[in-house]
Amino acid sequence: MRLGDICSKIGSGATPRGGKEAYSTSGIPIIRSQNVLDWSFSSNGLAYLNDEQAKTLSNVEVHQGDILLNITGDSVARACIVPSDVIPARVNQHVAILRPKEKANATFILAWLQTNKDLLLKLASSGATRNALTKRMLEGLDINLPSIDIQNHIAELISLIQSKINLNIKLNGYLLEYLKTYAKTLYCEYENDKNAILPRNWRWAEIAEIAGMVCRGIAPKYSDVSDEVVLGQTCVRSNLILVENGRTHAPRKKTEKWLKKYDLLINSTGVGSLGRTAQVWFEPKKLVADSHITIVRTADPRYALYLGFWAFKHEKHIESLHTGSTGQTELPRDYVKTMRLVLPDDKTLNRFNKIAVPMVELIVANQRENKRLEEIRDRLLPKLMSGEIDVSKIDLMQLNSHLAEY
Template sequence: MATDLRPLRLGDYCRKIGSGATPRGGKDAYLPSGPFSLIRSQNVYNDRFSVSGLAYISQEQANALKAVEVLAGDVLVNITGDSVARVCQVDPSILPARVNQHVAIIRPDNENIDAGFLRYWFVTHETQNSLLALASAGATRPALTKAMLENLEVPRIGIYDQRAIASVLSALDDKIGLNRRMNETLEGIAQAIFRDWFVDFGPVRRRATGEADPVAIMGGLTPDPTRAAELAPSSPAPSAMMACRSAGRPERLIGWPWSIPKAGKPRTTLRKSSMSICRTPNGGPLKLPPF
């Protein structure tokens, strides 16, 4: 018998396809925190579910939206507006949740269509182009209807193959997500060090108050005592700073083209003009540690 290669009509193999509504009262009815999350279009991206801007609703509001309860593994599709056709799976950590009218829930049966595979199929270039074409046909505002979603044709692939494909792609997504979080952490550390050294002049000020512990001099931003001990002596000593001030050009330090803030008047403007060389009391050029 020949293998059946006909695509699957999505609506025939889903337990649910439907969108929600905005709770009565609109945005004013949202809570800063609450027992239920309300998923909106700004939470749905093709590469991830974003918790930024996640709204919350009360038990009473959630009961009114019981028909659009979000379950673990559900595929979420933006169906209106400029973000139409963006797709992801719900982050289970934000459950229990509901969706508003701009987001549709697609819950496949997982016997013929795997939810993870479906999510990755939705974000392929071919599927995205098809969805965008459907959304822009005959409407003043891009929109996908329930019928459009139900009539989508999903490739007929064995369920075990679907799960294998989804597993590999999910592992890659996890790695990408980990790298993104690491970059965000490193960027935050770099910004904190930059501000402490070149805006707040933290090491100089702490040495001026008599601080001797290298880790404390570096503001705790270099927690390794050995590395902190290497860097702390490189920061300008209070006496060198005072010598620069008395030289008449305290704001120009070699390797440090930022204005030294006066008390109560921090300055962060980068000076693009050439720098004058300021000397330490023993005659050597005043240098800052490499950043």
């Protein structure tokens, strides 16, 4: 059976006239490829259209239960189901809507797409220029569709695992936002009014005054036979480090550039990436950053978390410090060193750290748990989709209870 036979709609949208500059800060969401992750949706960077713009894209309005599939660029073949809280929405030309018919379960179709991602990537790379999946390619995909009962059972099992993953992602988002807001309450008043008198023993300081090291990462030599991982700019997203996006490279002699816990990473090259920040909240092993990332390491570790959450709230400012023309922008190391921030006294700083340390440890624990859950899901999927595992014999209530304790 072809995918086109079981979907009532397969199609992508467009960017409104005026490009990115035409987007609004509120209104009807327009979903772009950066919002579509594998299995999950990210609201980070979600853009909006006014009513008139949305009307011109009414033919690509997203409905409840639609599957979103990235069809161009480096993120091609990433797919998720649209969350209900962004509906009504539109998609741009880099995202396709797949709308299953009544006898096809959306989560099952999503699982099929994920299981056959290698096929999608191969199709996407068959073009003459950039990676792309066309409507014709998608419509012609052969899919083995079991009965709706089996589809529903597989979908329910996968949804149990995915809901736990999504819950951890949401919890991490809440924890991050709380700590960013808490840090902001310490410095916001004084940044907004440079003439405000600082409390006793508080002070203004340049990053250079509290940093033991500010430098770019290494120029890697990639290798598939190494266990040393180098992080690129795609590993710095939503103020978290995505080690799974890193690549292995030929081992080098250990230097001070090997990452340490609480190092602040700042994307420093290119429009769209420059200015994004994240911090190492775990004990890294054989982990480095590439030369497109600036590493900031505080001399006194007590300042590290405060500096990190300050940076998270100042990404726009960091981005504005770039030099160079569009497409070749760079963040000079000296500009990072001269950024100024308000430093609280020791008592206030210790109080912040007492709250922040256990919270970031919980964030890391949730990330690790999600990694294990994803491995379970990805091992199960091929066996479920092929029928090797009889899904009707799986006790979903028992599995749900186990995941609740996981």
